[in-house]
Amino acid sequence: MSALQEREAMFPALQASIERFTSEMSTIDEMVHVLLKGHLLLEEALALIIDQHVFHRENIADARLTFAQKLNVARSLCLRKNNLGEWELVAAINGLRNDLAHRLNSPDRRKKLDKVKTIYFREAADFGRIDLIKTQSDHEIIFAACAHCAGFLATCAEDLRHLRQAIYEIDRNMNSELPPFEL
Known part of the structure; x- marks a missing residue:
C-alpha cells in the first residue's frame, strides 16, 4: 500500500x-x-444613497451595517419611492444571496429564486422586453432583476444628490464666513 493510499485509508473524512x-x-x-x-453592486448603490444623507461617512462605515440594515436605512431616506416594489425585490435578492452564500446546495434555492422572479416580473411588467426575459435562463433573469434594482437605486441616489446640493446651498447661506463643507 502506498503512502497516499495509507493516508486515504486513515482519513476518509479528509478524502x-x-x-x-x-x-x-x-x-x-x-x-x-x-x-x-x-448583490455587491446593489450594496454599493445602497451605500451611495446613505452617503447622500450623511456628512461624516466614516461614522457610517464604522457602524458596519449589514445589507439588510443598509436596505432599510436607504429605503427610509427616499422621499417618494419608499413604498415601491423594487425594495421588496432588493430584499428578495438579498434573501437568495444569503441562502446561497451559506449553503451551496440549499433546499430553499428554488423557492427563493422563484420569489425573486415573481417580484421582478411583477415590477417589470411594463418593460417591453419582459416576455423575452421570462424565457431566459435563471442566471439571465437574475442579471435582469439585479440590473432593474440597480437602475431603481440609481434614480433614488440621483434624487438625493439634488437634495444634497440644496443642503450645501443652505449651508453656504447660513455659514458664509466658514469654508465650504466638502467631503
Missing part, C-alpha cells in the same frame, strides 16, 4: 472533503456568479 471541494470547484454556477456580483 471525502477533498472530493467534494474538487467537485464543487470544477464547475461554475452562473447564477451564483451573477447573483454575488449583482
Whole structure:
C-alpha cells in the first residue's frame, strides 16, 4: 500500500472533503456568479444613497451595517419611492444571496429564486422586453432583476444628490464666513 493510499485509508473524512471541494470547484454556477456580483453592486448603490444623507461617512462605515440594515436605512431616506416594489425585490435578492452564500446546495434555492422572479416580473411588467426575459435562463433573469434594482437605486441616489446640493446651498447661506463643507 502506498503512502497516499495509507493516508486515504486513515482519513476518509479528509478524502471525502477533498472530493467534494474538487467537485464543487470544477464547475461554475452562473447564477451564483451573477447573483454575488449583482448583490455587491446593489450594496454599493445602497451605500451611495446613505452617503447622500450623511456628512461624516466614516461614522457610517464604522457602524458596519449589514445589507439588510443598509436596505432599510436607504429605503427610509427616499422621499417618494419608499413604498415601491423594487425594495421588496432588493430584499428578495438579498434573501437568495444569503441562502446561497451559506449553503451551496440549499433546499430553499428554488423557492427563493422563484420569489425573486415573481417580484421582478411583477415590477417589470411594463418593460417591453419582459416576455423575452421570462424565457431566459435563471442566471439571465437574475442579471435582469439585479440590473432593474440597480437602475431603481440609481434614480433614488440621483434624487438625493439634488437634495444634497440644496443642503450645501443652505449651508453656504447660513455659514458664509466658514469654508465650504466638502467631503
